[in-house]
Amino acid sequence: MISRPYSILSNDKGFIAKYSGDEPAAVPNSIFACFRAHEDEIVPDFLNYLFVGNLHGKWLKKYIEVSARAHGSLSIDDEDLLSLPIPLPSGESSIAEQNKIAACLTSLDELITAHGQKLGALKSYKKGLTQQLFPDRGETVPRLRFPEFRHKGAWEEGKAGSVFMNRLDRGEEGLPIYSVTIHDGMVRRDSLDRNYYDIEEASGNKKACKNDIAYNMMRMWQGALGVAPEDCLVSPAYIVLIPQKHVVSRFFEYLFKLPSSLLLLTSHSRGLTKDRLRLYYDDFAGISLCYPHDPEEQRRIADCLTTLDEQISAQSRRLEVLKQYKQGLLQQLFPSREEIEA
Numbered sequence: 001m002i003s004r005p006y007s008i009l010s011n012d013k014g015f016i017a018k019y020s021g022d023e024p025a026a027v028p029n030s031i032f033a034c035f036r037a038h039e040d041e042i043v044p045d046f047l048n049y050l051f052v053g054n055l056h057g058k059w060l061k062k063y064i065e066v067s068a069r070a071h072g073s074l075s076i077d078d079e080d081l082l083s084l085p086i087p088l089p090s091g092e093s094s095i096a097e098q099n100k101i102a103a104c105l106t107s108l109d110e111l112i113t114a115h116g117q118k119l120g121a122l123k124s125y126k127k128g129l130t131q132q133l134f135p136d137r138g139e140t141v142p143r144l145r146f147p148e149f150r151h152k153g154a155w156e157e158g159k160a161g162s163v164f165m166n167r168l169d170r171g172e173e174g175l176p177i178y179s180v181t182i183h184d185g186m187v188r189r190d191s192l193d194r195n196y197y198d199i200e201e202a203s204g205n206k207k208a209c210k211n212d213i214a215y216n217m218m219r220m221w222q223g224a225l226g227v228a229p230e231d232c233l234v235s236p237a238y239i240v241l242i243p244q245k246h247v248v249s250r251f252f253e254y255l256f257k258l259p260s261s262l263l264l265l266t267s268h269s270r271g272l273t274k275d276r277l278r279l280y281y282d283d284f285a286g287i288s289l290c291y292p293h294d295p296e297e298q299r300r301i302a303d304c305l306t307t308l309d310e311q312i313s314a315q316s317r318r319l320e321v322l323k324q325y326k327q328g329l330l331q332q333l334f335p336s337r338e339e340i341e342a
Helices: 044-052 054-061 078-082 092-131 147-152 249-256 259-267 279-285 295-333 337-341
Strands: 005-007 016-019 156-159 163-167 178-181 183-190 207-208 215-217 225-227 232-234 238-243 290-291
Touching: 016 044, 044 092, 044 295, 078 215, 092 249, 092 295, 147 295, 163 207, 163 279, 178 215, 178 232, 207 238, 207 279, 225 249, 238 279, 249 259, 249 290, 249 295
Parallel strands: 183 225
Antiparallel strands: 005 016, 156 290, 163 238, 178 183, 207 232, 215 225, 215 238
């Protein structure tokens, strides 16, 4: 086996992996090293999975030195690396057992890759479908429309202030506190692994009612908004939008996250630099929106995209479970450093 270049700069312990290309690898000779295994003793794929488990990193930790040539870079002597003890199955069946372990993990990697590709396909499909379900900028009819709405004509154009009012209600005791995220919309604050220093007293927060849209004034241009799943409290730094009777909030959540919408929201935000941009309600209210007047069409579009989001979330969870299973399997199939050195 020829290892892929061993980078002493990729992380604090370096990185080793099998080179699987058909052609010889071009290797920068200053920070990389290559090795070939004795294939009559070691199965290359088996060795590769040992490196995936960072066996070498645990061994090399005591040998790492700060290089005198480049302050802050790491220098590892090849002899120290080659002194790494490799745990191998014993006896005449060693090669056969190595092959079985490598085949098991390779099969699992292939399954992980397949599920990752499926996740990527779902995301790509959603992106393409979203582009079809909303009109292009400057147009008022989408390219793809549900059959029952094709006779409805062009979508309506109006100011955001005619679609959403600004809720200024102070918080009430007993309501859960929610935060707005860019990727997951509104989520309960106690479910996030973060430290918060916001006001905890109910009266110091704002109230959001179920189906209101809350957005972070400083991050709306990045898509930091979400629909309230229940009556709750939110930060006083948020704007809370009250939907009018003909408005389906989930539809507008998708509308506001369109790339063209984010550009529009950015252009109406105030600030000298992007990290200081803020979208106040009065500026938001003046933005022109294009949307179907019929709330049933809004709901159909939102339901369609919500179903896709649920499939994407489920596929993401499957992929994560497989990755965790692989990590656990690696720990079970290979001895620990302590067991090796015992």
